[in-house]
Structure formats: structure tokens, C-alpha cells
Amino acid sequence: MLLEEDPAELIRHTIGNFNIHPDKQAITRLTDSLSSLQQSRDLRIREGEIALRKLSRSLHTLSAQHGETVGSHDPARHAASMVELDTRKFRIAKAASDLEIESERLEGELEALKAKLAELDAQGVEGDELARREREAHDATILKLKIYRMLGIDVEVDESGNYTKAIIRNTRKGDVHVVNIDPKFSRFFYANYFWKTMEG
Structure with a gap:
């Protein structure tokens, strides 16, 4: 009975009973998804390659700088510094x-x-007067010492103002006399002695 039907009609009914349109749409969606994934994968690969090249250039630059730094380092100079x-x-x-x-x-x-x-x-004023007298006495001592030096005599004065030693230079003869002054002799005695030494 099956063979009595028209084969073309039978094929038409068979095709009509099998709906393949949803399957075709699913295949189309899968194909589109695979294409998108492939594009995304290719894009990521390109970005990774670009980043890798940048890192490679940076590594090369840093390696060159490191080599220059190591080469220019002088341990002896560093220690001296x-x-x-x-x-x-x-x-x-x-x-x-x-x-x-x-x-x-x-x-x-x-x-x-x-x-x-x-x-x-x-x-107050009394203190100023005392200081003035001390200054005058000091200035008088300085004046005397200057006069002695002009005559070629250097004298040493102790803290109490007494003369303890005299150095007499005779420029004409080119000699030097050192005299220790003893308080038991008078100033007149030493004055005469100094003059004789300078004249002699």
C-alpha cells in the first residue's frame, strides 16, 4: 500500500514532517559565535604580541643601561669616595x-x-672716675714702653707694673744686652747703665 503512493508525494510529506529550519538557525548562530570567538581570539593574540614586543624593547633598553652601569662602576673610586x-x-x-x-x-x-x-x-660716677684713672695709668705705661722701644729697649712688666727685665739693642754695634732689673738698685742706676750700653 505504501508503494502505491506517488514517490514525490511521499517525499514531500516526509520533508514536511521534518522541520529543519530551527536546526539551520542554530547552526547559523553557532557559526556566527565561532567567527566572533575567532576574531576575539585573533585580536587578543595581536594585543599580546604588541605588548610582548614593547616588553622586549624595554628589556633590551634596561639590559643595555644595566650593562653600562656595571661597566662604569669602579670599586676603587667608590671606596675612595x-x-x-x-x-x-x-x-x-x-x-x-x-x-x-x-x-x-x-x-x-x-x-x-x-x-x-x-x-x-x-x-655710678665714682666707678667711672676709677676706670678713667686705671685707663690713664695703663695709657701712661704704654707710652713709656713705646718710648723705650724707640730707643731700642724692650722691657717686661709684671702684673703689679714693676719692670723685671730689659733687652737693650745697640744697632751701631749689632749686639744685644739682657738686663734683669733688681728692685734694690735705683732707677737712676739703671738709667745710667742703659745709656752707657746704648752709647758703647
Whole structure:
């Protein structure tokens, strides 16, 4: 009975009973997805290759710089530089210490001067008169010493103002006499002795 039907009609019914359109659409979607994935994969591969080339160039540059740095490094010069820096550091530390000591000394002198000023202020006019007399006595001593030097005589004065030693230079004869001054002899005696020594 099956063979009695028209084969073309039978094929048409068979095709009609099998709906392959959804399968074709699914295949089309799969093909599109595969194409998109392939494109995305190719794009990622290209980006990876570009990044790899950049990294390779950076590596080459850094390797060259490292080689230059290692080649230019001189251990002996580095050691000498470190020694020089240590020496400078020590000098600076010593200078700072010396300045600190000098600052403390100057502060002490400043305090002493302030105390002296306060003392002079407390003394008033009488204190000024006393200081003036001391200055005049000091100036007179300096004047005497200058006169002696002009005559070729250097004298030494102790803290109490007494003459203890005289050095007499005779420029004409080119000799030098050292005289220890003894208080038991008079000034007149030493004056005559000095003149005779300079004239002789």
C-alpha cells in the first residue's frame, strides 16, 4: 500500500514532517559565535604580541643601561669616595663641636661682661672716675714702653707694673744686652747703665 503512493508525494510529506529550519538557525548562530570567538581570539593574540614586543624593547633598553652601569662602576673610586665622605663628615662634626664650645665660651664672656656692666652701673660716677684713672695709668705705661722701644729697649712688666727685665739693642754695634732689673738698685742706676750700653 505504501508503494502505491506517488514517490514525490511521499517525499514531500516526509520533508514536511521534518522541520529543519530551527536546526539551520542554530547552526547559523553557532557559526556566527565561532567567527566572533575567532576574531576575539585573533585580536587578543595581536594585543599580546604588541605588548610582548614593547616588553622586549624595554628589556633590551634596561639590559643595555644595566650593562653600562656595571661597566662604569669602579670599586676603587667608590671606596675612595666613601673615605672622602667619611672625612668630610668627621671634619663637619668636629667643626660643629668646636663651634659649640666657642659658643659656650662666648656665652660665659657675655655673662661676665653683663655682670661687669651691672657693677659699673651700680658704681655710678665714682666707678667711672676709677676706670678713667686705671685707663690713664695703663695709657701712661704704654707710652713709656713705646718710648723705650724707640730707643731700642724692650722691657717686661709684671702684673703689679714693676719692670723685671730689659733687652737693650745697640744697632751701631749689632749686639744685644739682657738686663734683669733688681728692685734694690735705683732707677737712676739703671738709667745710667742703659745709656752707657746704648752709647758703647
